[in-house]
Amino acid sequence: MSGFTAFFKKEIVEYLRSYKALILLCVFIIFGMMSPLLAKMMPDILSHQAINGITLNIPKPTFYDSFGQFFKNLSQMGMAVLLLIFGGVLSQDLSKGTLIMLLAKGLSRHAVILAKFAAALILWTASYAFAVMIQWGYTLYLFDKLPVPHLFFSLFCLWLFGIFILTILLMSSTLVGGAYSGLFLTTAALGALIVCQFIPGTDRFSPLALASDNAGLMTGAANLHHAVTAVWITVILIVSALAVSLVVFKKKSI
């Protein structure tokens, strides 16, 4: 797999110089700071909207609410940002033709896929870790600590869902040409998953559960056993998507 290290370094440099790394990091740090604050201020915001003298009786927000807010922000806006930042992960290189000379120099096609995956994975993990640390610190500062069951598992689920999105993006861009078609195909795939959720009984196996049951797991509203099943299914999907990317890209006309 010649050229992995060199190409991996190129990927990292590219993320840094195109400010994508910076943007991703900033957005996730903002999520980490915003979620506890939002949870804390929610009663105030809502009570200001009380009209005609009706006072809303809102319970005092807790540690749970802070993380609930965090999961809500990250599973929706966070994933959208992830899609936008990594949307052109391979498509851009392919459609611009920048890979041609490097492949002609003997860069292995497997190295391209694996280096792109590794770089995206590291960037996502780093941003996520920052967000979690800041979220953690702020929440401890603003709220009283409560025992939270399965918090780490919940956090892990969302991280895994991020990886799932990255591999689907990578696979999509090996399957279709064009600068943004990888992004479109991935969005379509996620849309299909959402539609599938309406089929009774499938929702708990869907990778989407990893991004929707997080808060439920903490409060006990979601079934841990189901979540673990969803984790395994997602892991299998991630590995398969990577394998498909490797095989398809190896045989792609460039």
Added chain:
Amino acid sequence: MDILRAEHIRKNFGSQHVLTDLNFSVSKHSIFGLIGKNGSGKTTTMKMILGLIKPTSGSIYVCGEKVAYGDTPTNRHIGYLPDVPEFYGYMTAREYLKLCGEITGVRRSEIHKRTDELLCLVGLNGVNRKIHSYSRGMKQRLGIAQALLNEPELLICDEVTSALDPVGRKEILDLLSAAGKRATVIFSTHILSDVERICDQIGVLNNGQLELQGPLNEIKQDYRQEALQIETLTPDQAPVLAAHLKALPFISKAEVSGRTVNVQLNHYEENSLDIIRLLASESIPILKYERLEPTLENVFMDVIR
């Protein structure tokens, strides 16, 4: 030994038959000019040599080794410059060459040395800007530098000179000429004068195959038009001369244009003295007498007609 050999290459894009039966070989240390109309399949052929696209059928050998589609080990012998080289705009030329060197597996100390040499060679030393600010000519030069980085035995350049001004073209051609001393060079172009300037072998790609291939000078011999151009001193002498010439049995055509008579004839070598004798006996004063050299353009037009 042939450094490159293509056997019965066929390539279809859907229902479009781009190459039908392409056979050719390129011997070591030649500069091979691949010419053909737009869309005749030059770029396609080159990409197949690099294993970047898959021939519908047929095989290609580089240095005796078969080219495998996908990752092909034969690429270690090759330096390639695509028609429009695309770089990572956020890098400097030096950084890009370093990336290429690392990919090829050139040793670190060696990369540094080669990079300096090559940037000097292509005239980009001292340019420390990012590549996105480069002109097309500069990108073309950087493309040559990256192609030469691994000291390839076979240098493949796709339309290197198309985007360049006459000065830039001459410089690039000189570079290729120099590279031709150490490596075999294959380059495609539309600019036939470029081919005449540096190539010793040519191939004309037409109708999905190489319709003409061989040493440039031999091909020009074969296509030698038996043509003469005779310029008389005054315009009124030209028609007189033309009439006399037409009377000679071996002359097929003699057309007047101003003071010039354009003559087409058979077997010039045997009959040239008769023409001279005619000029002398009729006392027609001559300003210029020239046997027309065949141009590659005539050859090309002839083949693709």
